[in-house]
Amino acid sequence: MDKKFRRIGVLTSGGDAPGMNAAVRAVVRTAVAYGIECVGIRRGWQGLINSDFVVLDAASVGHILSRGGTMLYTARSEEFLSEKGRARAVATCRMLGLDAVVAIGGDGTFQGALALSKMGIPVIGIPATIDNDIGCSNYTIGFDTACNTAVDCIDRLRDTMQSHERCSVVEVMGRNAGFLALYVGIAIGATAVLVPERELNFERDVVERIRNARLAGSTHFMVVVAEGVGSAVDIGKRIHEAIGIEPRVTVLGHIQRGGSPNARDRETATRMGYFAVKALAEGRGNLIVGTRGGDMVEIPIEEALQMQKHLQMDRYQVLETMSVSAAGMATPLR
Ligand code: F6P
Helix, strand or coil, X not given: CCCCCCEEEEEECCCCCCCHHHHHHHHHHHHHHHCCEEEEECCHHHHHHHCCEEXXXXXXXXXXXXXXXXXXXXXXXXXXXXXXXXXXXXXXXHXXXXXXXXXXXXXXXXXXHHHHHHCCCCEEEXXXXXXXXXXXXXXXXXXXXXXXXXXXXXXXXXXXXXXXXXXXEEEXXXXXXCHHHHHHXXXXXXXXXXXXXXXXCHHHHHHHHHXXXXXXXXXXXXXXXXXXXXXXXXXXXXXHHHHCCCCEEEECHHHHHCCXXXXXXXXXXXXXXXXXXXXXXXXXXXXXXXXXXXXXXXXXXXXXXXXXXXXXXXXXXXXXXXXXXXXXXXXXXX
């Protein structure tokens, strides 16, 4: 691509994630450093359709680095899925003189990015979702903060479960992926973790694990359920039917998406924003900026959308191995 980018748009789309603001700030400040003007598009792709924008300069992104949510608001746009909607978005780009758009979000955001790029507007994607389910990037902005929030909540639940000698069934987000659930499950020392990537065998994955924990001396049990597996309420009922105990069910819900981004998310978001604009300034577009190991990589959007990331099942093994009790009873490895 041999194109000079003079003015770019930046937007956040889909579910918000802690660190989105840090990415917006980095995009704007890097653009300023390269002499590129920046326009914030509010409410994601829908904002591009509606010409809903705000001109941004270095000062207008001050004091947002540590703030959760997104100053640009976000939305999931049905209209952008239609050709008519996208044509209106392209018209906005032409009207505002946007030579490219930086889109911060998850899978749905990047589907939109690909569609727009095919209509002649160069786009760069920055992966931001608490689900960590973007194939082309080891890491997505917001995941670490969301994990820490969930761990903090579940530690509190454990205190009361321990006092009352109860079973807690906690549902965490993640859409169709179990990254959040498994990571959090290891971090809180869960009795059992249910993820969509592993076919559920209720007797083996829940009943036997609670039973083994009880035989080993535990009187409280922590079961983490990824939302992609199904309802934690149903899992709670099935536990009651199978063993007779009455679990308390907690759905953590959107609390996992809020809060100040932690250091990892601020740092990653800042580097991603920087590399996104650097790519544009050097004449490259239609990419997603992701991480591989500790490094930033650029992957063409179309290729990036084909890439898959699999849950590391060896982590599941780690989780199961940690159920070795004080009395020395382990769940046999299988
Ligand atoms: O993709 C992020 C996410 O928080 C998922 O984990 C969850 O399934 C979904 O968004 C919830 O979406 P909404 O905010 O529209 O309820």
